[in-house]
Amino acid sequence: MIKLVIPGALPGLNEYIAAERQHRQKAAAMKKQYEHAIILLIKTQLRGVQFSGPVRMTYTWHEKDRRRDKDNVSSMGRKIIQDAMVKAGVLSNDGWAEIDSFQDNFSVDKRNPRIEITIEEVKHGQETPKSRVRNEVHR
Numbered sequence: 001m002i003k004l005v006i007p008g009a010l011p012g013l014n015e016y017i018a019a020e021r022q023h024r025q026k027a028a029a030m031k032k033q034y035e036h037a038i039i040l041l042i043k044t045q046l047r048g049v050q051f052s053g054p055v056r057m058t059y060t061w062h063e064k065d066r067r068r069d070k071d072n073v074s075s076m077g078r079k080i081i082q083d084a085m086v087k088a089g090v091l092s093n094d095g096w097a098e099i100d101s102f103q104d105n106f107s108v109d110k111r112n113p114r115i116e117i118t119i120e121e122v123k124h125g126q127e128t129p130k131s132r133v134r135n136e137v138h139r
Contacts, residue, residue, distance in 0.1 A: 004045055006115040009063065010034055010080055012072040031080060038084035049090055053121050054100040057082075060116040062109040074104045081117060090119075 011019075011030060020027035059081075061073050082094040091098050100122045 001118055001120040002046060002049055004042060004117045006038060006041055009113050010077040010115065012068050013076040014072050016076050034080050035084040035087060038081060039088045042084065042088040042090060046090060051091055051119065051121050054098055055091070056100050056120045056122055057102040058105065058118045059102065060105040060107065062107050062112065062114045062116070064110055064113040066108060070104070070106050077115060078102065
């Protein structure tokens with residue numbers, strides 16, 4: 001199990017949609033900027049970690065206050081983080097075969113807003129009930 005800590009907050013889905021409405025390249029540039037910053041954090045904190053099998057990811061979103069809705073905070077944030085992990089080589093892809101499951105937890109920390117992500121490789125035979133059902137459906 002490894003842990004990545006991202007200081008501060010990432011843009012929420014509402015901020016991304018607002019940028020997209022102004023100009024689609026503005027939203028793409030914003031996403032790219034945050035991905036680049038996360039890739040730098042990955043390189044310093046994870047130092048070459050790569051997962052070959054499926055992973056479980058637990059996100060803990062420590063927001064400075066409760067102004068943003070939980071789904072607004074997590075949906076765009078997960079997308080940016082997982083895309084950065086693929087680009088940094090931590091994950092080979094961010095599809096169903098690579099990400100077994102994820103969980104979101106939320107708290108408020110006025111003094112130290114951040115995102116903590118724990119990543120655990122799923123060992124053969126340790127599938128979650130949801131992934132077990134998903135795998136049986138696809139067989």
